Amino acid sequence: MVNTCNDWDTAIASWLGWLAAGGRPKTTLTLRGYHLRRVARNVGGDPWSVTVDMLTDFLGEPGWSPEYRRSIRSSLVSFYTWAHASGRCRANPAALLPTVPVPAGVPRPAPEAALRHALERADARTLLMVSLAAYGGLRRAEIAVVHSRDVVKSLDGWVLRVHGKGGKTRMLPLVDEVARRLRALPEGYAFPGRIDGHLSPAHVGKLISRVLPDPWTAHTLRHRFATAAYRADRDLIAVQQLLGHSSVATTQRYTALPDDALRRAVMGAVA
Structure with a gap:
């Protein structure tokens, strides 16, 4: 019925x-x-x-x-x-909804000047959020749920267990300063809030945006991390794993090619 x-x-x-x-x-x-x-x-x-x-x-x-x-x-x-x-409605009105094409994105890493601007203006809490995005590539939702139990010691140093999209987790090596700041916090969520015990992803994004100059956002800090990580080793697979992407094609949309690589390609075409 x-x-x-x-x-x-x-x-x-x-x-x-x-x-x-x-x-x-x-x-x-x-x-x-x-x-x-x-x-x-x-x-x-x-x-x-x-x-x-x-x-x-x-x-x-x-x-x-x-x-x-x-x-x-x-x-x-x-x-x-x-x-x-399940029999709740006689017809499916969403079956004929048009598909929505999404244009292929291009890398948009926040410049170093924007990052410095944010680090200089941020209070201690927002500074840690900015650092997790810029030096760890975390999404807003991943930053929101960072917890003391997820900061663990490995053979190579401190790592963070990141709770990513789709219930997937990944282990992210931490730079020393970020590890120190996380370990200095009380037990529990790094960014406590009244809903589910932690801040919402939207609020995390808002706090980061407040200290960044326009038009840069938390997501462009993630692009910044992807670009910097790729330039360090030219290993796109490693960057994919660090960002928690299921596809290398997605990672490519986050990673700006170094200027010198483009220049070498152009010079290589000269007879």
Whole structure:
């Protein structure tokens, strides 16, 4: 029997419970829940009477980046595929949503002057956030959940267990100063907060952006790390592992080629 309950909250909670049963990490559940609650606020009505035209109008919101638009579309497809398969709605209105192409990105590393500007302006807490992004390549969400138990000693020095996207973890060697700052903190989350015990990724990004000059962000510090790490050894596979990417092609979009490599290529073409 088709459920005609006019209750987005109940529907979203049931869907998130289904995702959790499949082992989706908390970060994914938080993001997907945020997407569907945004749909509920903007589309309204009964979640089971939503049409493809209503969802298409919603996805056509001007000003969204292709990445954000594609991410929300993915949540809608997952939600309504589950709802249709479980008998909650007679048809799947997300089945005909247009795909969202995302242009290939180009490396955009924050320049050293921007990093110095941030390090000079930041308080101790934000300084550590900036350092984790610039010298470790951590994402905002990874910085938010750094915990004292994840700082461990290896044969080669201190490393950080990074909790990445999709529930994946990786071991990141720490520069001495960052290791010292982390080890000096009390036990628990490095950046405590009222929600889940730590700051949100959005708040981490906001704090980092406040000390960086425009237009640089936490993500461009991650690009900066990728570029600097590649220049150290010219080992793209090592950079891929450090960033936690599943594909080298993704890592290439983060890594700016050194100017001297481009110049040597040009000079090599001269007869």
